[in-house]
Amino acid sequence: MRKIVMLLVISALVWSFAIPALAAESITFWQFGSQTPKTTNFAKQMTADFKAQTGIDVNWEIVSWGDSWNRLTLAVTSGNAPDVSMVGATWVGYFMATGAVLNLSPYLDQIGGSKKFLLGAWESAGMKGNIIAPPWDADTRGMLYRKDIFEKLGLKPPRTWADLVKVAKEIQKKTGMQYPVAITGKDWEVVHNFVTFAYAGGGRLVSEDGKRALLDSPEVLESVGFWVDLITKEKVMSPSVMTLKGDDIAQRFINGDTAIIFSPVQGVEGQAKDGKFAYKDKWDMAPFPTKSAKIPQFSVVLPDNVMIFANTKHKEAALKFVKFLFSRDQETLFATTYAIPPTTFEAFETPAFQTTYWQDVKKLMEIGRFVPIMPAWGDAETIIQQAMTNVFSNVADNKYDAQVLKRTMQSANKQFQEAIDRAVK
Template sequence: MKKALLVFLAICVTGIITFGTTIDFMMMSGSGARDFINEAVPLFEKETGIKVNVEFTSWGEGWTKLMAMVASGEGPDVTQVGTTWVGALQATGAFTDLTSLEKYFGGEENFLGGPWKTRGYDNRMYAVPWFADIRALVYRKDLMEKYDLPNPPKTWGDLLYSAIFLKEKGEMEYPVGLRGKGNGHYVGSFLWQNNTDIISEDGNEVLLDSEKAFESVKFWADMLGKYKVMSPGLADMGHNEICVSFFNGEVAFMYPGPWFVLKVDRKVSEDWLKSGKIGIALQPGKNENLRTGFVGGSDLMVSVESKKKEAALKWIKFLTRPEIQALLAEKMFVAPTVKAAYQEPFFHQEPYAQMWEDFKVVGDAGSHYPIHPAWGAMERFVPQIIVDIFSSNANGNLNDEKIHTLLKQYNRELQDALDSYK
């Protein structure tokens, strides 16, 4: 009897320890984020007995807080991070190496190919893909059918030919909409679509002073300057304005995420989806075998100083379950990183079912900027070259020589940044 009582007490004490755990989670604020947390956390707490204390912060403040955490060793058990941050954060040593737990999270086969590439460098896993920012070719399918144009455009030649054709037919003056300010991720996409990158595969050399990089930048620069199928007014536009232009019939080709349907009245975008006016496909490549585009988003990382790693890992695994990924998409309209999530009922609701299926295909074939410790210091190249190209066009000196000069300049600057991390 006494022995049984001791066993009972041991179980009770163990239960108290397990069900009394509280972990801290830092999440970036955004549309629907609080609604998601208000539903997800109670589900997790009821299932596990582990409490989650959520701290919301902005993207700008988030990086500052992470750097303070790195310096002090104090911070949340789990944090949401941008995919472009992973390399720099991995290099700090402040986050947990999760490589041995890949199978715990489902392994490579569980995730879309694009997000899986963001998990870390040197074939290590420091970050678990959470939700994806998938950039597809979104285009006027009805116009392609009307004129028997390539549907979808699969190569750069298809895209340029179709844009020039629509311009000459008077459908719109500037058929191609690529953002002219901020992180226009097509800068990377056009490189990957030409089978090159910003940094060599071994991580030692910047590849911008190369013929392939020149061809890649020249292609989109020529759409602005030489062929004039991109508006100079894009210099002052971000995604919001471009998406509005698309639904106003002023743009036929753009590279957004699923959120493009939210940039106008939902009745308008839903009517366009129902009527078949919109096509969604892989971005065109220099040839059909190189169709890819940027896939970023957010990952989850665990502090190396966390004393509650088991609970932290359970929280991450919960957040990557298909039904929770579906809840996240419902509240925040972001794409899942987990393949099985796309089988959840939310993704089969009309008129969005085909849209989500198309974005899943694009996300699986996606690419990402180098996951490298130096990338944080190099990332400014992306918005800056956009500014330089648009400025050169406005000044009347956008030509091959100018593109070569810019790429040589950035190659030197980025190589210096890269060398500083060796």
């Protein structure tokens, strides 16, 4: 009796080692997001579809955005990485510099080619001709305004900064709304708004060759100055925007507490899903106003991308998986599940995206601009965020002036330059 039990135990042990070896090929994928039923269902369906098409298993892991940066960099440091991972577009330059990520340039045809992507989103896929991370979705930021209020007052969406102030004051006067403009100054979105203002003022954040930091250039100083003036001088924006998150501001926009916001378009569309806040009825989108009519208008497109880690043991499977993610049906499913703009022409041609809203988003995406793709951008985000917090802190204390702004941006620029130099070394 005892012998039989022993035999059973031993054979069970042997099998438990043998089974994984016999099982189908399997790859690991990290998607960033929260553990909601929506995401787990999406993951389940994608995994099943991919298994049906290729016979490859996907270990689909959902990682919260809050952990994503640390998890990815830990993966880079420890070499213990997933095969494929989602990545924020602004980090692409950094991961490229680490050399931990597969250069996809030679495999472009294998994953479906670059022509299928909208240019505004594709810009984020890599730098200097090397492609590492095709865009999966495209967070598209523009100026959103209350169409109902604008129509009632006979106003047009502002084309220039001067228009913006004029329109805002008009709304103040005619509707009694205290603060018609709201642009968040908190969390990572402050970086996006910083980029928006810098571009709108005709400025650059780094020189053409990516070697010189330009955060204290006259154009950038003037742009940030104008941004702060909306609070201090023009008084069309509440000081509370300095501590309000983008979502809170979108909510105020929907509630009718403010009429013009700079925001991701899908944010407002997502928060107003109950039909009471219909697009083209209550609100509309437009490109950002610029300093003067000479500077072309634009939107800011910040995709989330997908990259393959270089030390993957399943390169072929990983490439197949990436191709699968960007195929028409899967890209469409992804974009519709999250109501986020897709990145490929094919997806925009599917019936789901034939609404006015989505076609307007596509138009906005076509004039999309992106942050500089460079290894030091990760540093730049923290530096800019800290610099703007310092500026706002002075605003709150009534100590803000042009000198404070200049000093803060000079200090930020110095740190950014250090980061760039470290990257070159």
